[in-house]
Amino acid sequence: xTGVCAAFVVALVLSLIVLxxxxxxxxxxxxxVSFASFVTGTVWNPHASDASGAPYMGALPMICxxxxxxxxxxxxxxxxxxxxxxxxxxxxxRFGERVFRPITEMLAGIPSxxxxxxxxxxxxxxxxxxxxxTGFGILSGSLVLACxxxxxxxALINDAIxxxxxxxxxxxxxxxxxxxxxxxxVVLPSAMxxxxxxxxxxxxxxxxxxxxxxxxxxxxxxxxxxxxxxAATLTSVLTTSMGNEAMxxxxxxxxxxxxxxxxVMSLVFILIVRLIGRAGKVRGNA
Amino acid sequence: MPNQxxxxxxxxxxxLRGARRADRAATIVLGALVAIVCALVAALVFYVLSRGGAxxxxxxxxxxxxxxxxxxxxxxxxLFNSFYLLFLTLLISLPLSMGAAIFLTxxxxxxxxxxxxxxxxxxxxxxxxxxxxxxxxxxxxxFFGWGFSIISGxxxxxxxxxxxxxxxxxxxxxAVPQGRRxxxxxxxxxxxxTTIHVLIPSAIPAIVTGVVLSAxxxxxxxxxxxxxxxxxxxxxxxxxxxxxxxxxxxxxxRPAETLAxxxxxxxxxxxxPDLAVVSAGSAAVLVACVLVFNILARVLGRALERKVTAA
Numbered sequence: 001x002t003g004v005c006a007a008f009v010v011a012l013v014l015s016l017i018v019l020x021x022x023x024x025x026x027x028x029x030x031x032x033v034s035f036a037s038f039v040t041g042t043v044w045n046p047h048a049s050d051a052s053g054a055p056y057m058g059a060l061p062m063i064c065x066x067x068x069x070x071x072x073x074x075x076x077x078x079x080x081x082x083x084x085x086x087x088x089x090x091x092x093x094r095f096g097e098r099v100f101r102p103i104t105e106m107l108a109g110i111p112s113x114x115x116x117x118x119x120x121x122x123x124x125x126x127x128x129x130x131x132x133x134t135g136f137g138i139l140s141g142s143l144v145l146a147c148x149x150x151x152x153x154x155a156l157i158n159d160a161i162x163x164x165x166x167x168x169x170x171x172x173x174x175x176x177x178x179x180x181x182x183x184x185x186v187v188l189p190s191a192m193x194x195x196x197x198x199x200x201x202x203x204x205x206x207x208x209x210x211x212x213x214x215x216x217x218x219x220x221x222x223x224x225x226x227x228x229x230x231a232a233t234l235t236s237v238l239t240t241s242m243g244n245e246a247m248x249x250x251x252x253x254x255x256x257x258x259x260x261x262x263x264v265m266s267l268v269f270i271l272i273v274r275l276i277g278r279a280g281k282v283r284g285n286a
Numbered sequence: 287m288p289n290q291x292x293x294x295x296x297x298x299x300x301x302l303r304g305a306r307r308a309d310r311a312a313t314i315v316l317g318a319l320v321a322i323v324c325a326l327v328a329a330l331v332f333y334v335l336s337r338g339g340a341x342x343x344x345x346x347x348x349x350x351x352x353x354x355x356x357x358x359x360x361x362x363x364x365l366f367n368s369f370y371l372l373f374l375t376l377l378i379s380l381p382l383s384m385g386a387a388i389f390l391t392x393x394x395x396x397x398x399x400x401x402x403x404x405x406x407x408x409x410x411x412x413x414x415x416x417x418x419x420x421x422x423x424x425x426x427x428x429f430f431g432w433g434f435s436i437i438s439g440x441x442x443x444x445x446x447x448x449x450x451x452x453x454x455x456x457x458x459x460x461a462v463p464q465g466r467r468x469x470x471x472x473x474x475x476x477x478x479x480t481t482i483h484v485l486i487p488s489a490i491p492a493i494v495t496g497v498v499l500s501a502x503x504x505x506x507x508x509x510x511x512x513x514x515x516x517x518x519x520x521x522x523x524x525x526x527x528x529x530x531x532x533x534x535x536x537x538x539x540r541p542a543e544t545l546a547x548x549x550x551x552x553x554x555x556x557x558x559p560d561l562a563v564v565s566a567g568s569a570a571v572l573v574a575c576v577l578v579f580n581i582l583a584r585v586l587g588r589a590l591e592r593k594v595t596a597a
Contacts, residue, residue, distance in 0.1 A: 002385040002386070002388045002389035002392070002393060003389050003393065004385065005381075005382050005383075005384075005385025005386040005389060006385070006386045006389040006390065006394070006403045007403075008382065008386075009382075009386050009403060009406050009407060009410070009448060009452075010402050010403055010406040012406075012410070012445065013406040013409050013410055014406075015425075016413075016417075016418075016421045016445075019421060019424055019425070020417065020420070020421060020424075023424070080319060080323065083315075083316050083319045083320075084316075084319060084320050084323055086316055087316040087317060087319065087320045088320065091313055091316065091317070092317075092320075099324065100320065100324065103324050103327050103328070104327070105580065106327065106331060106577070106580065107327045107330070109499075109502050109503070109506070109576045109577070109579070109580055110330075110331070110334075110506070110573060110576065111505075111506025111507070111508065111546050111572055111573075111576065112506070112507075112508065112509070113506070113508045113546045113547075113549045113550045113569075113572075114334060114506070114549070114569045114572060114573055116549075116550065116553070117549055117553065117565055117566075117569050118330065118333070118334065120553060121562070121566075122333070147330075150323075177305075178305045178306055178308070178309035179309055179312075179313070180305075180308050180309040180312040180313070181305060181308075181309070183312075201412075204412050207414070208412075208413070208414025208415065208416070208417070209414070209509075210414065210415065210416040210509040211508050211509050211512075211550050214554075215550070215553060215554065235414060235416050235509075238416055238420065239416060239509070239512065240554075242420065242423075242513060243512075243513065243517075247428065256420075259416075259417055259420050262414050262416070262417050263413070263414075263417055266409075266412050266413055266414060266417075267409065269412060270408055270409060270412050
């Protein structure tokens, strides 16, 4: 009985991967677009064709957009999250349990459209104010994403730091180290695999987030040249275009290829997490 | 070491003082950082609630029909759709996740089967929600021909929700002390009886907390729904009980825009004249509901915990 439920989940995942892959690969197998030109082309306009009759299907602007907002948002979050986690685990654990954790859980509960709306009404005008332009763009997208991945990342780093055995800290204090020296030279290095896992999972979340980013990034499928000009991500193009293109058209196939890239990237993130876990285990045994 | 011997007492004192000063500075800096983060989050929630707060108690807004080109639209159908979708999603995903979680904790033999199930759940939990939505569109909307409908949306949300629920339930079941399992098995109960009469009752507080928290996430989810439950909310007639009629609220084959999708849609189209008012109000309602879910999860969990441990 319960095995059926478990088997059902496995079948679901397999069919999902197979279906998205079969649609995503149609661009290359049926429509004859070369994979290399798809991932390196910089012009995205599948409705128009170039001189040789091939549609402009360069996904590089969106791929770049997705990676840039992901890396930027996680780079903003990482130092803040590590700092907060150190404070609530090492310095004020009771405050962490009673105040900080409920607050980050509240942040985690806020729906992504609400983040998008806040970005639209608060962040975009602010960015417009100091950088000019429209205010829509990579910076606004990254800031919104940073708020969204913060609770995930900080909770995981928290766990990683809390999991460092007490005896490590006691050994360090016994040698006369201060708390900060202990944190810097003992706790953080021991928690490093956990911190890396946290950041990769945060990146996975940022990479796949759709609506909040779409609302503030400006939705222009062009190569990102500045933090303040409108751009697009894989998710934002999927969100805006999928409803407008009929199934089976070349444009639609190309959109499924973007979905396939998203899917593959999320599998890659899982793989990285696994590798980090394995490396951590090997080091622990040695 | 000779270096150490050469070090005068004064040098050592300076170094110690430096280390202590760095320690104090780090404590202050980190404390300030945490204070800023907490203040920012509080400000964010306060901003959302205060901007749309008036609408929280405005009955004509909460029950009124949305307007496309006129000001003064409400969110009545959207609010109902959100709750109805949440209810259906839980109805489908609860037994499914329960079964999978029980399998993983009680029955799963160590080996490739368990690894496959665990990998599948991990994969599912890290999938971007828009990809889940697109898969839902492919299978439920197009292949099964259900169109943009509540049932398509509920099934897509189930895919989104199952990995979260399985993880929560698995943790809750694994946290039951081994002694309780052993004594139940020693009394001659089968594995299934042990699960039903011993494990689940002891794990129920943690399960309920987890389920209600996940309900909050499902309630606010939009990316999964825009291409499954659709982006239109037909007017609902609550006196209509004809399950095939598009105005019947309970008809699972009608399109159903939820509150979260509504916020996204009116902002990306931008034709509603009082856009700012409607989206601020909708966002406040959405966040208020999620906060209620969070508080409910804690209160319920604690109450059940007391009941279970007292019994």
